[in-house]
Amino acid sequence: MTEQARNRQQSATIYAVADLAQVSIATVSRVLQGSPVVTEKTRQKVLAAVDQLDYLPSGAARSLAVRHHDTYGLVLPELSGPYYAELLVGFETRAAQLDQSVMLVLAGTKKDRGQAVRTLATRVDGIAVLGSDVAHVGGSTKPLVVIAGHASSGIETVTAENIEGARRITEHLLDHGRTRLRFVGDPSAAHDVGERHQGFLAAHHDRGLEPAAPVLASFREEEGTAVAERIVAGDIDTDALVCGNDELALAIMARLTDRGVSVPGDIAVVGWDDVMTSRYVRPGLTTVRQPVQAVGALAADRLHHLVSGAAPSAVRHVLPTEVVIRSSCGCPGEVGPPPSRP
Structure with missing residues (x-):
């Protein structure tokens, strides 16, 4: 110039x-x-x-x-915990590769998410929403992708596989001779958690067993600590816990150990996500590895296709998960390939 x-x-x-x-x-x-x-x-x-x-x-x-902003919106309930950080990294990295910026909005409740979508619609070209019932994010004509949520006609969904992974890890505990398994998490809180509970139930039903009711807990460290205290106090009778995420599992393991309860000797504990800490605690945490960054990247990629004029796909995009055996379940150590991060 x-x-x-x-x-x-x-x-x-x-x-x-x-x-x-x-x-x-x-x-x-x-x-x-x-x-x-x-x-x-x-x-x-x-x-x-x-x-x-x-x-x-x-x-x-x-x-x-022509109302192009070169920006994609991402609505998350919060940023605490490693899951949200990895999802954001995957989404933002792929968006940058596509020469797009990202506008992040934190909205914890379904009502907040609906408002967030309506607000973002004037500032972005497309929106990805984590774990939201589509009925609560209406009111916008902008392209929409739902992450880890309900499949719905006309709206693309990107998620990791949940049911089969939860079935396999539950079966693994049953194969160890554990008989009083409890699922820790709230199946009604999110669609993916509900699917993990379905896998837990299926593993029991396949063997003609009646599963116990879930131990309701949100995905927070303090909730895991509270569950461990209830176990020590005798309020929860169990010899194995299938936790809805690693944050719960790690908090439970730490408090049980502090209270003199042996993991996995007295109680086996398994999780979900395969966060980095899972590989370094002792005993190592048996868990289900889900490709969180890849889910975020695929959501950004599918959103880009929609913004570019592609019709929404009728296929629910499901990325595979993998059971990772360490020693918190009673096995001697890790089985399987090392983790790969995008």
Whole structure:
């Protein structure tokens, strides 16, 4: 850019654009925001003035005019814990590869998620929502991808496999001779947790066994500690715990050990996610490895296809999970290949 052009760009204002195009300032603003109420003739007059004055780079101006933001929205309930961080890394990395920015909104409740989607719709080209019932994120015509949520007609879903992984890890504990298994987590709290509980139930039913009721707990460290205290107090009778995520499992293991309960001697503990800590605690945590970063990356990729004009796929995109055997279940050590991170 020449010095003269740079000076012209710096001195240009929205007032100058409006004066050159012979329209109001409000009309210039509407054009740059992509409002559909402006006629095509007026839109072209404003864009020509923008180009002539270098008020904005012409590419950016035209992008705004057709309401392209080059930004994807991601709605998560929170950022605490390793799962959300890995999901965000996967989503943001893939979006960057596609030359897209990411606007993150934290919305814990279903009502909050619906509001977040409606707010994001004016600022982004497409939206990915974690674990939300689609009925609560309506009100937007922008492309939508649901992560780890319910499959729904016309809306793409990206998730990791849950039922079979939970069945296999539960069967593994039953093969160890454990007879009083309990599932730790709240199956009604999220679709993927409900699927893991389904796998727990299926492993029992396959052997003609009646599963015990789940121990309800949210996916937080303090909840795991509270469950361990209930076990020590005799409120929960169990010899093996199938935890809905690693954070619960690790907290339970730590508190049981502090209280003199042997893991896995007295109680076997298994988790879900395969967070980094799972490999370094002793005993190592037997768990189910899910490709969290890959799920985030695929969600961004599918969103890009939709924003580019592709029709939503009827297929629910499901990435495989893998049981990782360490020693918290009673086995001598890790079995299987080392983890691979995208």
